[in-house]
Amino acid sequence: MSDIQSALRETAKKLLTEGTVTCVIGWGETRFPDKTTPIFVKTPEDAEKLVWNAHCVCGLAKYMLDNRCPEGKLAICVRGCDSRAVNRIVEDKQYKREDLYLIGLPCEGKDAPICATCTHRNPVVYDVLLGGPVPEIEVSQEDRFQAVTALEGLTPAEQYDYWQKQFSKCIHCYACRNACPACNCTECYADQYRVGWQGKQIDKAENQVYGLTRAFHVGDRCIECGECERVCPMGLPIMSQTRKILKDINDLWGNYECGLTDSRPHILGEFDLSDRDDFM
Amino acid sequence: MSRIGVVVCHCGTNIAGVVDVERVAAEAAKLPNVVFAVTNKYTCSEPGQATMKAAIEEHQLDRLVICSCSPRMHEATFRRMLKDTRINPYMLEIANLREQCAWVHTDKEKATEKAIDLMRMAVAKVEQNKPLFTSTIPIHKKCLIIGGGIAGIQAALDVADAGYQVTIVEREPSIGGHMVMLDKTFPTLDCSACISTPKMVDVGQHPNITLMTSSEVVNVGGYVGSFEVTIKQKARYVDHTKCTGCGLCETKCPTKVPSEFNQGYNKRTAIYKPFAQAVPAKPVIDPDSCKMLKEGKCGVCAKVCPLGCIDFKDTAKEYTETYGAIIVATGYDLIPWQDLYGEYGGGRYADVITGLQFERLVNASGPTEGHILRPSDGTEPKDVVIIKCVGSRDPHKGKSYCSRACCMYSAKHAHQILEKLPGANVYIFYMDVRTPGKGYEEFYDRTRADGAVYIRGRVSKIYKENGKLVCKGEDTLLGKPVSVQADMVVLATAMVPAVGVEKLTTMLGIATDPDKWVQEAHPKLRPVETQTGGIFLAGTCQGPKDIPDTVAQASAAAVKVCGLFSKDEMETSPMISGVDQQKCCGCGFCVNCCPYKAISLVEIDAREGARRVKKTVASVNSGLCQGCGCCTAACRTGAIDLSGYTNAQILKEVDALCL
Numbered sequence: 001m002s003d004i005q006s007a008l009r010e011t012a013k014k015l016l017t018e019g020t021v022t023c024v025i026g027w028g029e030t031r032f033p034d035k036t037t038p039i040f041v042k043t044p045e046d047a048e049k050l051v052w053n054a055h056c057v058c059g060l061a062k063y064m065l066d067n068r069c070p071e072g073k074l075a076i077c078v079r080g081c082d083s084r085a086v087n088r089i090v091e092d093k094q095y096k097r098e099d100l101y102l103i104g105l106p107c108e109g110k111d112a113p114i115c116a117t118c119t120h121r122n123p124v125v126y127d128v129l130l131g132g133p134v135p136e137i138e139v140s141q142e143d144r145f146q147a148v149t150a151l152e153g154l155t156p157a158e159q160y161d162y163w164q165k166q167f168s169k170c171i172h173c174y175a176c177r178n179a180c181p182a183c184n185c186t187e188c189y190a191d192q193y194r195v196g197w198q199g200k201q202i203d204k205a206e207n208q209v210y211g212l213t214r215a216f217h218v219g220d221r222c223i224e225c226g227e228c229e230r231v232c233p234m235g236l237p238i239m240s241q242t243r244k245i246l247k248d249i250n251d252l253w254g255n256y257e258c259g260l261t262d263s264r265p266h267i268l269g270e271f272d273l274s275d276r277d278d279f280m
Numbered sequence: 281m282s283r284i285g286v287v288v289c290h291c292g293t294n295i296a297g298v299v300d301v302e303r304v305a306a307e308a309a310k311l312p313n314v315v316f317a318v319t320n321k322y323t324c325s326e327p328g329q330a331t332m333k334a335a336i337e338e339h340q341l342d343r344l345v346i347c348s349c350s351p352r353m354h355e356a357t358f359r360r361m362l363k364d365t366r367i368n369p370y371m372l373e374i375a376n377l378r379e380q381c382a383w384v385h386t387d388k389e390k391a392t393e394k395a396i397d398l399m400r401m402a403v404a405k406v407e408q409n410k411p412l413f414t415s416t417i418p419i420h421k422k423c424l425i426i427g428g429g430i431a432g433i434q435a436a437l438d439v440a441d442a443g444y445q446v447t448i449v450e451r452e453p454s455i456g457g458h459m460v461m462l463d464k465t466f467p468t469l470d471c472s473a474c475i476s477t478p479k480m481v482d483v484g485q486h487p488n489i490t491l492m493t494s495s496e497v498v499n500v501g502g503y504v505g506s507f508e509v510t511i512k513q514k515a516r517y518v519d520h521t522k523c524t525g526c527g528l529c530e531t532k533c534p535t536k537v538p539s540e541f542n543q544g545y546n547k548r549t550a551i552y553k554p555f556a557q558a559v560p561a562k563p564v565i566d567p568d569s570c571k572m573l574k575e576g577k578c579g580v581c582a583k584v585c586p587l588g589c590i591d592f593k594d595t596a597k598e599y600t601e602t603y604g605a606i607i608v609a610t611g612y613d614l615i616p617w618q619d620l621y622g623e624y625g626g627g628r629y630a631d632v633i634t635g636l637q638f639e640r641l642v643n644a645s646g647p648t649e650g651h652i653l654r655p656s657d658g659t660e661p662k663d664v665v666i667i668k669c670v671g672s673r674d675p676h677k678g679k680s681y682c683s684r685a686c687c688m689y690s691a692k693h694a695h696q697i698l699e700k701l702p703g704a705n706v707y708i709f710y711m712d713v714r715t716p717g718k719g720y721e722e723f724y725d726r727t728r729a730d731g732a733v734y735i736r737g738r739v740s741k742i743y744k745e746n747g748k749l750v751c752k753g754e755d756t757l758l759g760k761p762v763s764v765q766a767d768m769v770v771l772a773t774a775m776v777p778a779v780g781v782e783k784l785t786t787m788l789g790i791a792t793d794p795d796k797w798v799q800e801a802h803p804k805l806r807p808v809e810t811q812t813g814g815i816f817l818a819g820t821c822q823g824p825k826d827i828p829d830t831v832a833q834a835s836a837a838a839v840k841v842c843g844l845f846s847k848d849e850m851e852t853s854p855m856i857s858g859v860d861q862q863k864c865c866g867c868g869f870c871v872n873c874c875p876y877k878a879i880s881l882v883e884i885d886a887r888e889g890a891r892r893v894k895k896t897v898a899s900v901n902s903g904l905c906q907g908c909g910c911c912t913a914a915c916r917t918g919a920i921d922l923s924g925y926t927n928a929q930i931l932k933e934v935d936a937l938c939l
Binding site: 067071092093094184185186187188189192194195196197217266269270271272277 | 786794862863864865866867868869872873874875881888889891896910914916917918928931932935
């Protein structure tokens with residue numbers, strides 16, 4: 001691990017010294033030994049602040065949209081999930097691939113439950129790969145959709161009760177949206193003030209509208225990084241919603257994973273005359 | 281404060297018979313901002329319209345809700361009426377109380393409640409309506425015809441004779457299509473080539489027609505009035521501007537390959553004209569068989585050509601031009617029966633042939649000079665079996681539809697066999713005999729009188745025994761199995777859309793049905809139009825049909841084009857999508873889901889914090905947009921909205937229904 005960390009610092013220093021990039025987004029230490037935080041390294045000296053350990057949990061790709069970096073090319077440390085997030089954002093035309101330099105970091109899983117069902121531990125896209133690739137783990141579709149299958153086993157009334165309870169906890173902090181690489185609109189629908197639109201108040205109806213709309217907005221584009229669920233302060237099982245949509249897509253069109261390339265069309269967002277219509 | 285008028289139509293007893301229209305009007309009168317609510321016996325009639333016009337003046341109405349039939353029926357009528365009043369024609373909403381309520385319900389109480397809901401939704405929506413205004417687009421008076429079969433030829437001649445420029449694009453080296461391959465045409469038995477080749481010559485010589493053979497449409501942009509079309513002409517390796525069509529090259533070419541035109545029954549050279557009467561009557565080189573192009577040696581044609589027309593370095597060329605209208609006339613192909621009907625030999629028996637192959641065998645200009653000879657050994661068959669509906673009316677193996685022309689051409693084949701081979705026996709296995717057409721039934725009667733034996737039933741198996749093809753089947757009228765020993769079997773195979781039509785329809789943005797036939801805008805009332813403005817249909821690309829119907833449809837499509845071209849500009853609907861560039865994040869989701877390819881991404885100057893940035897946003901082409909609303913459903917930020925069906929309007933309707 002420390003070898004890779006020093007290689008990472010070296011790479012960042014070189015990139016910044018040579019002027020290839022103006023900023024490197026990576027992980028840095030915090031006051032807590034078991035936590036890291038995303039940092040924006042803008043000078044070669046600061047490259048020493050970068051760390052690479054089991055606590056590098058946060059997804060970094062979304063930070064490229066934060067306007068915190070000086071203008072110019074940007075370097076991002078990418079694990080498998082981050083690399084798919086980069087593909088997601090590039091595919092959604094929110095950033096150009098040529099304006100990014102990706103430092104690939106094969107990852108053996110971090111301090112997060114989602115890593116147990118990770119199917120891409122090696123970055124799917126990178127400009128430089130630090131350390132050799134790690135072996136991928138076999139994740140069965142049953143494991144991937146375990147939470148969804150459990151909910152599908154409930155009766156509709158039980159499901160409704162379950163989600164009622166869950167949604168009632170939501171405080172509209174929008175952390176799930178802010179962390180999600182698929183939520184990359186310039187102005188989110190939930191932030192807009194329009195009559196009859198998403199209400200800002202915290203109540204049963206508006207919480208449901210937010211939760212369901214969010215799920216449908218990201219459903220077929222979700223890269224399953226699990227950030228939404230990880231950052232939720234109220235512990236909502238948010239991934240169960242998006243994975244339900246992914247599971248349905250899987251059942252209809254076969255195995256489907258997003259963000260493996262930056263050009264694949266969205267399965268639910270394309271008009272094609274050869275689309276299935278046997279449900280009509 | 282808006283002033284809404286509500287008119288509830290009786291439609292005779294169509295609506296009033298099931299819905300209590302008086303109660304609907306009384307409920308409407310209670311709604312806020314509704315200042316006028318009445319019922320009317322026939323709202324669309326002259327007096328009905330006069331009542332509304334008077335009410336608009338008297339009550340100073342600024343919006344109108346008409347509870348009547350489907351907007352597809354009379355929305356245009358009522359909009360026209362509003363043109364003469366103080367109200368903008370788009371300040372109108374129609375609640376469909378007929379098709380969506382009265383006609384589908386019997387319980388008067390519940391139907392009335394539903395009608396009230398529909399009315400309340402329309403009132404809620406009309407409150408949000410804004411005046412909309414039509415704009416006009418110019419029309420380029422040049423027509424593109426895709427496909428040079430009889431449909432394309434007829435349409436081209438009709439449009440060109442009316443004085444407009446026409447371009448025909450044909451992917452084969454000659455126009456003529458399938459019709460020119462046929463021998464005689466039913467029911468009059470006139471020679472197919474004799475009646476179609478003069479038309480081909482007319483096309484070739486018409487001053488208003490540009491002929492592009494060996495060409496395909498590779499890209500279509502734009503919209504009605506100005507389609508930007510890119511046409512790719514394949515390399516022909518012969519300079520047609522110099523070539524006189526003397527034919528010397530063809531006589532000297534050493535390479536012989538099976539002739540497509542003659543269904544592979546004889547050979548053609550690598551430099552070839554598909555058939556004697558081809559238009560243009562000039563050869564092309566088939567790069568897949570030419571020795572010079574494949575191996576770099578030979579070049580005999582170039583040596584013998586007295587005018588030096590041969591150019592082995594010829595390449596494909598692309599032309600882009602603007603057309604005001606497009607006629608799709610891509611025709612049909614025959615179903616690949618060999619892959620589907622293993623029980624008929626799956627193509628293993630040389631003497632089991634298709635109707636089209638028979639046409640070449642019986643044709644005087646064909647490989648046998650009109651003698652009906654078995655392909656296997658060149659002898660005259662004595663017993664011939666004709667099997668109808670091979671691939672048609674067979675949902676399990678082929679297509680569920682009827683191919684329409686087969687009953688008649690099979691009768692014609694029987695007639696020709698009996699005429700040309702005295703003493704021959706013809707057995708026709710059929711499911712039904714369908715002869716709807718002028719003189720068709722008489723022709724069928726005549727064929728039976730000639731001696732053709734019609735057996736009602738399907739053939740379950742063909743196998744070879746003692747040099748004969750044994751056709752086992754059932755005579756369902758006798759309820760007995762039958763077995764016929766035949767020398768030759770002719771299959772009436774199903775028509776299917778031409779190969780590659782899907783690519784073209786996607787390019788054009790027009791719909792196809794599940795069998796991939798091009799979908800007409802309305803099966804009865806708009807049979808030669810597509811849902812996309814300015815694109816019309818002719819012939820079998822729309823569905824199986826015979827020559828008279830094809831020609832009639834081609835002329836109909838030509839009239840539609842001429843009608844369009846008779847004006848210099850046309851009005852466009854204002855009910856189209858628009859993008860709020862401030863909200864648009866440029867993700868391009870709408871671009872992919874637009875069926876009409878009306879949305880593109882453009883770069884604009886914007887400000888992001890203190891930075892001046894280039895921002896990518898969606899942009900709607902007002903000529904292409906048909907107002908379907910797919911984009912508005914796909915847009916996550918709600919940046920794209922459909923005028924006349926805005927998100928706000930729909931939410932108001934939902935509120936009216938649910939709250």
